Amino acid sequence: MDIKELGYKFSLSPLILRLTLVACLLLFTCTPAGGQYRVIGSNQPIEAAPGDDVVLPCCVDPPQDVVGLTVEWSKPDLRPDPRDRLSRVHYVHLYRDAREVPDMKIPSYMMRTALFAEGLRQGNISLKITNVTLEDGGRYRCFIPKLKSQMQSSIVHLVVKPAPTKAGTTETPLFTRNLQTPDPEEEKNNSGDFPRRSRLMLPLLFLLIVVGVAAGYLQMQRSKKTKEPIAVPTV
Structure with missing residues (x-):
């Protein structure tokens, strides 16, 4: 290797260093930082019945103390009141300055919502x-x-369904998979000539009658034999 080639390689080294630095910066900015906080809610609908108490799960991941932060629960699908131009957000529950702010709350939710005070230190902002x-x-x-x-x-997402129970009850199971519905074929049989059980009992009843008649006949034959006089042999 001569001096010219060596000088040419060393002259390219600053350019290669700059390109490497730019590539590292782009890679760093495009890669999400580990441990970045995010708010996570339930990806499954929460089901309840009228009169139940329900918890809407929501938390900060990874856990962070949010006691000093503002927490807002709202219903984004509600339309703003046209008479109140300043009312753009419908707050179901508003937590600010380490306390609840009821002044900006939807009236129908008054005295019915609460956060878990102890859970706020671990990033739990679930609403009850x-x-x-x-x-x-x-x-x-x-x-x-x-x-x-x-x-x-x-x-x-909260889904509220009427309770399929007797009037006056307030608590119903959230899962109705175990509830049994009558078989349409069985209902048809119950309202027709004979139910299934009756049709199954007819052969059994006939068999019992046959067995009873046979047993009676055998018993009669035995009784006849006992009544006949025993012949005494003559000497």
């Missing part, structure tokens, strides 16, 4: 709603506006 009504169904948005993250909010 008591005495659920049919009007409570819909989408709910949990939002932390000052969270240092690009995912500051999440959507939780």
Whole structure:
């Protein structure tokens, strides 16, 4: 290797160094930072019946103390009141300055919502709603506006269905997979000539009658034999 070739290689080294630095910077900016906070809600609908108490799950991941942050629960599908131009957000529950702010709350949710005070230190911002009504169904948005993250909010869907029980009861099972419905064929048999059980019992009854007649006949034959005089042999 002569001096010219060596000088040419060393002259390219600053350019290669710059390109490598730019590539590293692009790779760093395109890769999401590990441990970035995000708000996560339930990806499955929450089901409840009128009168139930329900919890809408929502939390910060990884866990972070949010006691000093603002937490907003709202219903994004509600239309703003045209008479109140300043009312753009319908707050189901508003937590600010380490306390609830009821002044900007939807009236129908008064005294029915609460956060878990101890859970806020671990990033748990789940909302509890008591005495659920049919009007409570819909989408709910949990939002932390000052969270240092690009995912500051999440959507939780609440489904409220009438309870399939007797009137006056308030608690119903959330899962109805074990509830049995009558078989249409069985209902047809019950309303027709004979149910299935009756048709199955007819052969059994006939068999019992045959066995009874046979047993009676054998018993009669035995009784006849016992009544006949025994012949005494003559000497």
